[in-house]
Amino acid sequence: MKAIRIEHPGQGYGLAVAEIERPSPAPGEVLIRVAAAGLNRADLAQAMGMYPPPPGAPETLGMEVSGEVAALGDGVRSCEIGDAVCALIPGGGYAEYATASALCVLPVPNGVSVVDAAALPEAHFTVWTNLIDSARLKPGESVLIHGGSSGVGTAAIQLCAARGHRVFTTAGSADKCAACERLGAATAINYRQTDFVEVVRAETEGRGVDVVLDMVGGDYIQRNMSAAAPWGRIANIAYQSGMSATVNFAPMLMKRLSLLATTLRSRTLAEKGAIRDALLRDVWPLIEAGKIKPVIDRLFPLADAQAAHARMASSEHVGKILLTL
Numbered sequence: 001m002k003a004i005r006i007e008h009p010g011q012g013y014g015l016a017v018a019e020i021e022r023p024s025p026a027p028g029e030v031l032i033r034v035a036a037a038g039l040n041r042a043d044l045a046q047a048m049g050m051y052p053p054p055p056g057a058p059e060t061l062g063m064e065v066s067g068e069v070a071a072l073g074d075g076v077r078s079c080e081i082g083d084a085v086c087a088l089i090p091g092g093g094y095a096e097y098a099t100a101s102a103l104c105v106l107p108v109p110n111g112v113s114v115v116d117a118a119a120l121p122e123a124h125f126t127v128w129t130n131l132i133d134s135a136r137l138k139p140g141e142s143v144l145i146h147g148g149s150s151g152v153g154t155a156a157i158q159l160c161a162a163r164g165h166r167v168f169t170t171a172g173s174a175d176k177c178a179a180c181e182r183l184g185a186a187t188a189i190n191y192r193q194t195d196f197v198e199v200v201r202a203e204t205e206g207r208g209v210d211v212v213l214d215m216v217g218g219d220y221i222q223r224n225m226s227a228a229a230p231w232g233r234i235a236n237i238a239y240q241s242g243m244s245a246t247v248n249f250a251p252m253l254m255k256r257l258s259l260l261a262t263t264l265r266s267r268t269l270a271e272k273g274a275i276r277d278a279l280l281r282d283v284w285p286l287i288e289a290g291k292i293k294p295v296i297d298r299l300f301p302l303a304d305a306q307a308a309h310a311r312m313a314s315s316e317h318v319g320k321i322l323l324t325l
């Protein structure tokens, strides 16, 4: 089958179509004939040689796909051959076929095309487990979502808005801020021009937000504490501006804050399965009701994976970039 191979991993890596063996599903897995694969920021790090796949995962890039079930491994009862599905996978998505644990497979929601469904798994698994499982976002609470125009951010804004939360978000241009407000953010802050701490404080009568979802790190670690309300929870999913910072922890004590962080890829299948069940119960109905939509920036044919990566590296995108087969 055709798949994308990383040529000379590292700075200036290349992505090219290659022929590799088609995988076959192990017990508990399904084989998916891929219609589309979602790009994730982590794919760029993997191609640069900085984020190796977990043990046992395919070397091929790609952590989420949509398509049609082509074969079932032993013991799989939750889907049937021919079902339209999307799935979170540990790797191998940039290919004609990919295997997925049945625990991480979801139906393509009614009203969403099979291709567009590739935009859903990674973003929604990440948003749910961070905002709901880790940060325990409760009804009526306010939230600050950094990187609102990212794949993860566009999903987070919509989920929070659909569940009635007041959403603050940051993005790097006026156009991106406008896109975030169209998705349901009450206040989108162009972080290149305005200090998000000042805006959040001014618009909450000095109280701050209950939950922060952060992918920036660096100096945001301190500033998130300043923007947080008493008993606030700050969940980090990345530290793009730096893993290290000099921090004054006094606000943690005075405001009784929690700092949280997880990665999805390294979680156990049982944990991922529990997130998948929660998405099916609480998020898929919102998608089917049209309250949450996959936000697609651009589609690229699989053979143009290199150009798709260049688009993500440029950070000009809003939402998800997909490879189609």
Ligand SMILES: NC(=O)c1ccc[n+]([C@@H]2O[C@H](COP(=O)([O-])OP(=O)(O)OC[C@H]3O[C@@H](n4cnc5c(N)ncnc54)[C@H](OP(=O)(O)O)[C@@H]3O)[C@@H](O)[C@H]2O)c1
Pocket (backbone or CB within 6 Å): 039, 040, 041, 042, 122, 126, 146, 147, 148, 149, 150, 151, 152, 153, 170, 171, 172, 173, 176, 191, 215, 216, 236, 237, 238, 239, 240, 241, 262, 263, 264, 265, 312, 315, 316, 319
């Ligand atoms: N831990 C996990 O389980 C997990 C799972 C999925 C994703 N992630 C991480 O989450 C992030 C988003 O992933 P993605 O695939 O959705 O990537 P993406 O679409 O490329 O998004 C990256 C975002 O970071 C924003 N950003 C960069 N510097 C910023 C700053 N100083 N302030 C505010 N925003 C800033 C960018 O906004 P501008 O272009 O406007 O600067 C962009 O929207 C990535 O870092 C990824 O590695 C983690």
